[in-house]
Amino acid sequence: MVLPIVFLAFFLCNCLSFVASLNDEGFALLSFKQAVQNFPEGYLNSWKNSDDSPCGSYNWKGVTCREGKVVALSISNQNLSGLLPPGLGKLSSLRRLNLRNNNFHGSLPFELFNASSLQSLVLSGNSFSGPVPTQIGTLTNLQVLDLSQNAFSGSIPSSLVQCKRLKALVLNNNSLNGSLSDGFGTNLTTLQKLNLSFNNLSGLIPNDIGQFSSLNGTLDLSHNHFSGSVPATLGYLGEKVFVDLSYNNLSGPIPQDSAVLSLGPSAFIGNPLLCGPPLKVLCPPGALDPYYKPYPSDPSSKPKEVHHSSSCAVIAAVSIATIVGICTIGLLLYHKYKNACACKWGDGVGSSPFEEKLTLRQKISCFIKNDLETLSEVMEQYEFVPLDSQVDFDLERLLIASAFLLGKSRIGIVYKVVMNNGPTVAVRRLGHGGWQRFKEFQTEVEAIGKIRHPNIVSLRAYFWSVEEKLLIYDYIPNGDLATTLHGNAGMLPYRPLSWPVRLRIIKGIARGLAFLHEFSPRKYVHGDLRPSNILLGQNMEPLISDFGLCRLANIAEESQAAQCEQTTTGTPKRSSTPEQSSPFEFTAINATLSRSYYQAPEVSKVRKPTQKWDVYSYGVILLEMISGKPPMIQIGSLEMNLVQWIHLMLEDGKLMIDILDPLLARELNKEDEIAAVLKIALACVCKSPDKRPSMRHVFDSLDRLTSCINQQDMLDEVAKFTQ
Numbered sequence: 001m002v003l004p005i006v007f008l009a010f011f012l013c014n015c016l017s018f019v020a021s022l023n024d025e026g027f028a029l030l031s032f033k034q035a036v037q038n039f040p041e042g043y044l045n046s047w048k049n050s051d052d053s054p055c056g057s058y059n060w061k062g063v064t065c066r067e068g069k070v071v072a073l074s075i076s077n078q079n080l081s082g083l084l085p086p087g088l089g090k091l092s093s094l095r096r097l098n099l100r101n102n103n104f105h106g107s108l109p110f111e112l113f114n115a116s117s118l119q120s121l122v123l124s125g126n127s128f129s130g131p132v133p134t135q136i137g138t139l140t141n142l143q144v145l146d147l148s149q150n151a152f153s154g155s156i157p158s159s160l161v162q163c164k165r166l167k168a169l170v171l172n173n174n175s176l177n178g179s180l181s182d183g184f185g186t187n188l189t190t191l192q193k194l195n196l197s198f199n200n201l202s203g204l205i206p207n208d209i210g211q212f213s214s215l216n217g218t219l220d221l222s223h224n225h226f227s228g229s230v231p232a233t234l235g236y237l238g239e240k241v242f243v244d245l246s247y248n249n250l251s252g253p254i255p256q257d258s259a260v261l262s263l264g265p266s267a268f269i270g271n272p273l274l275c276g277p278p279l280k281v282l283c284p285p286g287a288l289d290p291y292y293k294p295y296p297s298d299p300s301s302k303p304k305e306v307h308h309s310s311s312c313a314v315i316a317a318v319s320i321a322t323i324v325g326i327c328t329i330g331l332l333l334y335h336k337y338k339n340a341c342a343c344k345w346g347d348g349v350g351s352s353p354f355e356e357k358l359t360l361r362q363k364i365s366c367f368i369k370n371d372l373e374t375l376s377e378v379m380e381q382y383e384f385v386p387l388d389s390q391v392d393f394d395l396e397r398l399l400i401a402s403a404f405l406l407g408k409s410r411i412g413i414v415y416k417v418v419m420n421n422g423p424t425v426a427v428r429r430l431g432h433g434g435w436q437r438f439k440e441f442q443t444e445v446e447a448i449g450k451i452r453h454p455n456i457v458s459l460r461a462y463f464w465s466v467e468e469k470l471l472i473y474d475y476i477p478n479g480d481l482a483t484t485l486h487g488n489a490g491m492l493p494y495r496p497l498s499w500p501v502r503l504r505i506i507k508g509i510a511r512g513l514a515f516l517h518e519f520s521p522r523k524y525v526h527g528d529l530r531p532s533n534i535l536l537g538q539n540m541e542p543l544i545s546d547f548g549l550c551r552l553a554n555i556a557e558e559s560q561a562a563q564c565e566q567t568t569t570g571t572p573k574r575s576s577t578p579e580q581s582s583p584f585e586f587t588a589i590n591a592t593l594s595r596s597y598y599q600a601p602e603v604s605k606v607r608k609p610t611q612k613w614d615v616y617s618y619g620v621i622l623l624e625m626i627s628g629k630p631p632m633i634q635i636g637s638l639e640m641n642l643v644q645w646i647h648l649m650l651e652d653g654k655l656m657i658d659i660l661d662p663l664l665a666r667e668l669n670k671e672d673e674i675a676a677v678l679k680i681a682l683a684c685v686c687k688s689p690d691k692r693p694s695m696r697h698v699f700d701s702l703d704r705l706t707s708c709i710n711q712q713d714m715l716d717e718v719a720k721f722t723q
Contacts, residue, residue, distance in 0.1 A: 023053050024090060025070050029060065031087035032073075036080050038103070043078065069093035076100040076122075077386050077394065084128075086111035093117055100146075101125035101389055110135045120144040124170065125389060127151060132176075137162035146170040148195065156180065156201075161187035168439075172197040172220065179203025185211035185233075192439050193217035196224065197244065204228040205245070210236030217439040222246040222270075230274070235259035242443055246270040253283045266523065360403035360417050360427060383442075383464045387449030391460050393422055398463075398472070403427070411553045416475060425460065426476070430469040430553050438464060441552065445471070448548045451520055455512030457535060457545040471552070476543055481505065482531035485624065496663040499670045501540055502625050506677060507706055508542040509534060510699040513618060516547065517611045517695050524548065527609035529617035530598050531624065597631035597641050601687055612689035618698070619643075619684025626678055628661025643685045676705050 022030070026049070033047050046061045047054070055065035064072035070091050081103035088097070089111035097115075100122050107130030108123075118139050129151040136145075137159025145163070148170045155178030156171065166188055176199040185208030192214050202225040210233025212219070219241055226248040235257040237243065243263050247270030254260060254268060254276045265278045275283035384395040401419040408414075412429045419425075441464060449459045463470040478484070484497060497505075516524040526547040533546040600616035620631055623642050631642045640648070649659050656671055659678075664670075680701055686692050693701075 022049050022051060026051065026054050028087040028090040029054055029063065029070070029073070031085045035082045035085040037082045039078060039080050064096075066093075071117075072096040072098075074098040076102070077389075077391055078102060080104065084109060084112065088112055089114035091115050095141075096120040096122075098122040099126065101386060101391075103127055105129065107131075108133055113138050115139075116141070118142055122146040123150065124148040125150075129153065131155075132157055132160075132171075134159045136160060139163055140165070142166055144168045147174065149173040151175055153177070156196075158183070164188065164190065166191055167214075168193040168217075170195045171199070174199055176201060180206050182206045182208055185209050188212065190214050193443070195220040197222045199224050201226060205231050205250075207231050207233055209233055212237065215241050217443045218242045218244075220244045221248070224248050226250060228252075230254050230260070230268070232257070232260075234263075242447075243267050250274050254279065359400050360398060360415060383438075384461065385442075385446070385464075386461045387446065388458070388460050393419060395463060397422070398425075398427075411549055417472075424475045426473045428471045428473070428549075430471065441469070444548065444552055447522060448552075451516075451524075453512055453515045454541065455508045455543055456515065456547070457543045469552075471549075473545070476535035476537055476545075478536035478538070478540065480532050481534040481536060481542065481621075484536060485531060485628070486630065497625075499664055499667045499674065503673065503677070503706065504540065505534075505536070505542045506622060506625060507699070507702045509544065509618065509621065510695060510702055512542070512544045513614055514695040514699045516544070517614070523611075525609040525611050526614050526617075528598075529614050529621070531621055534621070600689065602689060610689065611695070612692050615684050615692045615695060615698070616689075618695070619681045619692075622677060622681035622684065626661065626674060626681065627659055628663060646682070673705065677702075 029047060030049060033044050036044075044061060051060075053068065054060040054063050054070055055068050062073060062075040063070055064074070071093055072095060073088070073091070074096065076098055077100070079102060080099070083106040084099075084104055086109035088094070089109070092115065094115045095117055096119060098120070101124070103126060104123070105127040108128060110133045113133060113135040116138060119141050120143060121139070122144065124146045125148070127150060128147070131154030132147065132152055134157045136142075136157060140163060142163045143165050144167060146168065149172070152171070152174040153176065156176055158181055160166075160169075161181070161183045164187060167190055169188070169191060170193065172195045176196070179202055180196075184206050189211065191212050194212065194215070195218055197220045201221075205221065205226050205228065209219075209231050213236075215237055219237065220243075222244040223246070226245070227250065229252040230245065230250055232255040234243065235255065237259070244267055246266065246268060250268070250271040251273035252275070254274055256276065261278050263278070265280070268274050268279055275281040384398075397419060398417065401417045401422075403415040403417045406414040406416050406426070415427045415429075417425050417427050445459070445462050449462070452458060457476060458474050459471060460474060461472040463472070513526070513529070516526060524547055526544065528546065528550065529544070533544070535543045535545050537543055598617045598620050600613045603613065620642060623629075623646055624631060627642065627646070629642055629645065633640055633642060633645045635645075646659065656675060657665070657668065660668075660674065664674075667674075680693075680698060683691075683693055684698065
């Protein structure tokens with residue numbers, strides 16, 4: 001009897017010694033693990049109470065350490081649920097807490113704010129509720145606060161103005177109410193991004209809003225209940241700030257200052273009582289002073305705080321840019337020396353689609369550190385941001401997935417990335433450089449990432465670092481429209497498109513463009529629409545790709561700016577090196593047809609793209625699908641574009657059979673439908689932009705046309721093509 005008791009005592013003592021060996025930070029993290037529900041099987045198996053520390057020889061998953069202390073906890077997109085335990089506040093060295101896109105609920109424990117070293121608190125995309133604790137003001141080192149897409153209520157705590165280092169304040173899509181105090185602009189002078197949209201905030205917009213002297217990303221106060229006038233100090237904000245005051249209860253005349261007017265009407269729509277330019281709403285007589293200027297006539301009479309802050313910001317920016325520039329050059333030289341052999345093929349030149357199976361990390365090893373442990377150590381310099389709640393992979397899983405080169409263009413390299421037991425995605429590399437413009441890049445890419453439409457390729461996530469920028473899209477299996485229409489050297493047997501399938505594609509492109517023009521948040525212009533960036537899905541549905549790509553490339557790497565401008569402002573520069581391709585292209589990166597033939601005549605005269613540019617490009621694509629001809633036609637020694645050729649054929653009185661793609665010759669019973677589409681195409685390519693229809697009108701016309709067609713016949717044709 002004595003022996004079993006002695007053995008039990010010995011066993012308990014050993015267990016207690018193991019538990020006792022774990023330090024306080026380990027216990028704090030285990031309390032988090034115990035509070036979590038529904039985490040993936042085996043996901044936190046590395047968190048063991050038998051370890052001495054979370055920072056031991058086997059680092060705990062999602063935990064980043066430095067000098068033996070936990071500095072970051074990042075577990076996003078894992079469908080975790082439960083209450084947030086107060087024990088996390090005991091992580092005294094914690095700098096970053098990222099639990100984005102999970103299902104945590106309940107209120108935030110005030111003990112969390114005992115972690116006074118916190119610099120980044122990202123809890124967006126959960127179900128947290130209750131007020132934002134006033135203790136948040138104790139986080140004087142806080143730089144990023146993102147509580148968006150939750151159910152927080154109550155007012156924004158006034159103590160928040162004590163977080164004077166705050167750079168990003170993102171509280172959109174909650175149920176916050178109350179007003180903003182005048183101290184917002186005066187105290188938060190380092191703020192670069194402010195998004196309070198889709199709440200129940202009310203009262204006046206603070207007059208000191210113009211003192212956000214560092215703002216260079218977003219100022220979004222839309223979809224609230226703000227009242228009163230538009231502050232004249234709005235004109236103090238920088239030119240690159242995206243301002244949105246739409247859908248509030250603002251009233252009175254809009255300040256007639258050039259900086260305010262340049263925001264455009266989209267910044268003010270949804271305020272029925274606002275008047276004056278840039279809205280097309282007349283003000284009552286005398287209400288609008290055309291000579292009114294919010295700026296003082298003497299620049300020296302501007303508020304001293306703004307001037308002083310701007311000067312300090314300029315000096316700091318120059319100093320930081322110089323130091324980081326030197327470090328970046330040294331780092332790039334080091335990587336060039338270290339990876340010289342691997343980089344011989346890393347740019348994709350000359351690669352075959354049947355090349356040796358390599359991971360995405362190996363493919364881009366010239367730019368990203370090879371060692372994932374090293375990558376984790378410098379994670380604060382990196383951002384991997386899912387833009388969709390359905391994204392179920394992280395950076396580590398993306399980098400170790402198999403990658404296959406799809407091709408190379410002037411705007412980066414494209415890979416097909418196949419994850420084990422996961423999705424297949426297309427990853428476009430935009431190159432390196434331009435780290436100073438991260439906030440601008442972030443604002444632009446996240447706006448594009450909000451676009452969801454069945455005829456537009458979805459941007460699912462992005463990765464940003466000093467050395468590399470990646471865009472992660474849905475992979476579209478059936479290639480692009482250019483290759484499908486004209487074939488490609490090395491392809492499997494070419495299969496011509498029947499007219500019902502072409503009509504389905506024509507209508508889908510119109511639907512997607514109409515959405516971009518009329519219903520997307522920024523009423524986008526594509527600016528570079530071509531068959532090579534219209535992809536075809538599983539059932540031959542068209543998906544428009546690459547919109548906004550040139551803008552992102554310009555931000556990501558300044559050296560690409562001139563190349564991108566050529567796609568929208570004139571004849572493209574011919575490359576001396578042939579662009580590489582494969583038979584399984586994500587987009588037709590080897591296109592030899594000059595994109596200028598798809599551009600409207602006014603492109604060379606007007607630098608800013610308009611929606612009528614896209615209408616013209618769409619019209620050329622319709623003519624190409626009807627005639628089967630490329631956009632440039634050679635007749636003997638004479639060159640003419642497709643639009644000129646069509647007009648010449650019609651002027652000579654040629655019949656439809658002379659214009660029609662020979663591959664459609666057997667479908668002359670569809671001549672009335674084809675003639676109707678030809679009429680739409682000719683309207684779209686009208687030389688005068690004002691006489692071209694809107695894409696919404698084009699889609700409505702096509703919708704009426706196809707409503708008279710047997711939809712089952714069209715689907716049967718699609719099924720035949722995809723078999």
